[in-house]
Amino acid sequence: MVYDAAVIGAGVTGAFIARELSRYQLNVCLLEKEEDVAMGTTKANSAIVHAGYDAKHGTLKSLLNVRGNALMEQVTRELGVPFKRIGSLVLAFNEEDRSVLEQLYQNGIQNKVPGLRLLNAKETVAMEPNVSHRVVGSLYAPTAGITCPYELALGAVENAVQNGVDLKRDCRVLDIRKEKSMEKGQENFVLTTEQGEIRASYVVNAAGVYGEIVSEMVQERSFTIHPRKGEYLLLDKSQGNLVHSVIFQTPTKMGKGVLVTPTVDGNLLTGPTSLDVSEKDDVGTTAEGLEKVRKEAGKSVPELPFRDVITSFVGLRATPDTGDFIIEASGTVKGFLNVVGIESPGLTAAPAIGEYAVDLLKKEGLPLVPRGDFQSVRKPIVRFREQTDEEKQRLIRENPLYGNVICRCETITEGEIVDSIRRPAGARSLDGVKRRTRAGMGRCQGGFCTPRVAAILARELRIPEEKVTKKGKGSELLVEKRGSSC
Amino acid sequence: MLNVDLAVIGGGPAGLAAALEARKNGIEKVLILERDKELGGILQQCIHNGFGLHYFGEELTGPEYAERFVEQVEEQGIPYKCDTMVLHLSRDRTITAINRTDGLMKIKAKAVVLAMGCRERTRGALNIPGSRPAGIYTAGTAQRFVNMDGYLPGRKVVILGSGDIGLIMARRLTLEGAEVRMVCELLPYSGGLNRNIVQCLEDYQIPLKLSHTVTNIFGKERLEGVTVAQVDSSRQPIRETEEYVPCDTLLLSVGLIPENELSREAGVPLDRLTSGPIVKETMETCVEGIFACGNVVHVHDLVDFVTRESITAGRCAAEYIRKQKDAGSVPGEDRKTGGSAQDQNKDVAAEAGCQSDGIQTVASDGIKYVVPQYAGRGEHPEGLKLFFRVDGIYRNVRIAVQCDDHEIYSVRKRKVAPGEMETLTLKPELLGDLNTCSELRVELVSQDK
Known part of the structure; x- marks a missing residue:
């Protein structure tokens, strides 16, 4: 068969394009090289829904940022994903910073960002008592917020799958060529993948840091995407109240600097560093990087308790050489759409990018006939710990698996873990379960629940426990089954 | 609402010993809550030997050591619930717990023993x-x-x-x-x-x-x-x-970290040095009726000492319950549970309470921490036992206990190391004039590192 459209890359960008396409009477496939969705840039970033004052007025970034921010409430409600509009502050520590804030403010006004206000030092400290008292002023953006990036992507993918999109994981695209279509009497693409050949009339390149590689499979290089590494530290929930909004420093040309923010799950996040790297899978943290985060974050919030760090991680931004998102149909190869260079504010923009990209496909000739049965709502995994006592009681009555706590730090039950495996685009690895349920994300970082989650995965996937992986093939947790010790 | 005299959170060595001791001291309605599928706690996976040399005078494996207590719990008919997770503990000793068969339970206890153990860094x-x-x-x-x-x-x-x-x-x-x-x-x-x-x-x-x-x-x-x-x-x-x-x-x-999320929720003041609850020598925390023992208080090297400490907790919890019964009052009924912000202030208030009825023990030169953190001002018929760790390796040292600036006890040690918990007992006669003391300081003297 020939798909109407193939989307390459199931990060948050590809996820929203696939979801948007699933509104129409189309056969769509979503191809992901990793064992799970949201494994690249989407997995590790600041999780901020930006207000939109930062992106230069007139760029695609500025347009899609503000539109994405405005869509976020509805989208997260439909997809059952956490989102909190907690506002943000950009801190200025000297007059030079303050003039940058003034420019950001003016830029934001042009971008039509609602509610922006320049605050003086006193107002800033009144709003966030734990920020450095060296602050001389700040830019307050009430529409900024926080979400969970991989949950947002997962929500969009699950919803797309619910609406008929074929998700293929472990399906790296190796080559793309054109052929005369047997069925339709016109040209279509043939994608050579790890799972054989896949045919599609339209191809969307949403391959993140691999975007230039995929693009080069069909056309001359017209841009470069290089990975820019950012290191983060995540602190325990006991510190989640240290600040109540997203605290930025005045931006430089390397990015928005090190921020300090609560997460939707109540932890405190700080980072990122910003370092251009050559490897597209260089996700190792470094002693220098983490030290830099500590030092820089301390400028904003001096009393950060780094002994409460529970984990550190690296994210790679897909930084384009053009300075703006590259969302355009190929000038030379009909039916091929690049959606690349989606660095910050890509997470915020994702729902708007979905709309924008599908609109471009329409202009390229993809017929969009709405489906009558599109389901916009995705039912999320129940968060047992957030339920009332009565609701908990009801859940356990209906399914006793909810009465069995597997991850004790985050109070994640067996019911939630089984749901995360069985649902559409379900988890197939320890990390997959972790991203969907938070099992293993707490202060003991999986020390307690790892053997238990592994056993549930083995049972649900009907595989031997020694085949259970952390994050796909090659990452098996155990090397050998011994004789039973009992 | 399930009403019990004593609820023990955690069915490892600490919880088991505390529950048994409370029963020996006449407390009928004891309930042990254990999150794993069987009693015994972490001992069940410690299949090597070396357990019990101090307490039983023989060398046992972890499961064997646990079994001695589990058998007694069975013999005594002490009720326990396995596969049961405590979700919340409030200051008035109401426990919220879940399991597959009972669903969500509220348990009201006259006294609680915290015995949740520790987790790994x-x-x-x-x-x-x-x-x-x-x-x-x-x-x-x-x-x-x-x-x-x-x-x-x-x-x-x-x-x-x-x-x-x-x-x-x-x-x-x-x-x-x-x-x-x-x-x-x-x-x-x-x-x-x-x-x-x-x-x-x-x-x-x-x-x-x-x-x-x-x-x-x-x-x-x-x-x-x-x-x-x-x-x-x-x-x-x-x-x-x-x-x-x-x-x-x-x-x-x-390293190991005492597991005190429930303690924190209940507003139990914790010691920054041990990461465990501040306790009196009765193993009562600064929140009335909530006791703690074992690795939740401070990380032990030997289960034998956990057992001893837990026996104290069980006995004193029993005594507390009896006193409340004799006085005809139901403890804690008058108190309301507050939100977390209020609880934080209550922490401070609770610690002040500890301070006003006891003498603080202080880890001074060369000492990392001392447990218990408070000793009662009254009689100590069995003496006062202090547990502590040193902060480095020292040879040929004297460990001294100072009552304000007056040395009341000292002992020589050939070698001390942070990896081995130290203990000393102050005999009742030494404690005669403790009432005049504002603090008991444990310190290392004549050290040569």
Whole structure:
């Protein structure tokens, strides 16, 4: 068969394009090289829904940022994903910073960002008592917020799958060529993948840091995407109240600097560093990087308790050489759409990018006939710990698996873990379960629940426990089954 | 609402001993809540021997040690619920717990014993840089895989940290056919028991690299190797000494942290030095009717001492319940549970309460912490037992206890180390004039490090 459209890359960008396409009477496939969705840039970033004052007025970034921010409430409600509009502050520590804030403010006004206000030092400290008292002023953006990036992507993918999109994981695209279509009497693409050949009339390149590689499979290089590494530290929930909004420093040309923010799950996040790297899978943290985060974050919030760090991680931004998102149909190869260079504010923009990209496909000739049965709502995994006592009681009555706590730090039950495996685009690895349920994300970082989650995965996937992986093939947790010790 | 006299949270060695002792002291309605599928706690996966030398005068395995208490619990008919997770504890001693068969339960207890034990420190807490492949486990997780589930987690192993579980796992994995390349310890001395260094490393020719740490982690899917480097006196890696060690498994045995999330929710004041509740010598916390014992209070090296401490907790909890009954009041009924912000202030108030009825013990020169943190001002017919750890290795020292500036006790030690918990007992006659004391200071004198 020939798909109407193939989307390459199931990060948050590809996820929203696939979801948007699933509104129409189309056969769509979503191809992901990793064992799970949201494994690249989407997995590790600041999780901020930006207000939109930062992106230069007139760029695609500025347009899609503000539109994405405005869509976020509805989208997260439909997809059952956490989102909190907690506002943000950009801190200025000297007059030079303050003039940058003034420019950001003016830029934001042009971008039509609602509610922006320049605050003086006193107002800033009144709003966030734990920020450095060296602050001389700040830019307050009430529409900024926080979400969970991989949950947002997962929500969009699950919803797309619910609406008929074929998700293929472990399906790296190796080559793309054109052929005369047997069925339709016109040209279509043939994608050579790890799972054989896949045919599609339209191809969307949403391959993140691999975007230039995929693009080069069909056309001359017209841009470069290089990975820019950012290191983060995540602190325990006991510190989640240290600040109540997203605290930025005045931006430089390397990015928005090190921020300090609560997460939707109540932890405190700080980072990122910003370092251009050559490897597209260089996700190792470094002693220098983490030290830099500590030092820089301390400028904003001096009393950060780094002994409460529970984990550190690296994210790679897909930084384009053009300075703006590259969302355009190929000038030379009909039916091929690049959606690349989606660095910050890509997470915020994702729902708007979905709309924008599908609109471009329409202009390229993809017929969009709405489906009558599109389901916009995705039912999320129940968060047992957030339920009332009565609701908990009801859940356990209906399914006793909810009465069995597997991850004790985050109070994640067996019911939630089984749901995360069985649902559409379900988890197939320890990390997959972790991203969907938070099992293993707490202060003991999986020390307690790892053997238990592994056993549930083995049972649900009907595989031997020694085949259970952390994050796909090659990452098996155990090397050998011994004789039973009992 | 289920009403009990004593609720014990945790069915490991601490909880079992406390429950049994309370029953021996006449408390009928005791309930043990255990989150695992059986009683015994972490002892069930400690299949090596060396348990019970102090308490039973014989050498037992972990499960054997646990079994002695589990059998008594069965004989005494003390009710317990396994596979049961306590979700919340409030200051008025109302417990919210769930399991598959009872659903969500509210349990109101006249007294509570906290016996939740401890958890292992993780890589995150250490901030070891590098990638995030499979094959990095805390020593206890690996122990569970090997001893409970019957799986080998890896073949070439580096162990970071020379805590007791790490040492035990070095031997265990060697016996299972894995190659343990080395045990690295950041400090210039091991945090484990000396007997474990001898029996688990030296006997198997496993190198113990003191003043060494893991500086980087390599491997995308599964761990492929780590770099190990010597550290200087300020514990910073010396780059020139960095060495790449191929391995598929890294075990972390870098310390244990008392598990006090429930205590915190109940507004129980904690000691920053131990990370456990501040306790009086009765093992009562600063919140009336809530007692604590075992690793939830401070991390022990030997279960035998956990048992002794827990017996005290059980006995004193029983006494507390009896007194309340005699007085005809139901403790805590008049109190309301507050929100978390209020609870924080209550913490402070509760600690002030501890302070006003007791003499504070203080860890002074060379001492890391002292438990209990408060001693009652009244009579001490059985004397006062203090548990403490030193903060480094010292030889030929005198450990002294000062009542304000007046030395009331001292003992000589040939060698003391942070890895071995120390204990001393102040006899009743020494405590005669404690009432005049504002603090009891434990310190090291005439040290030669």
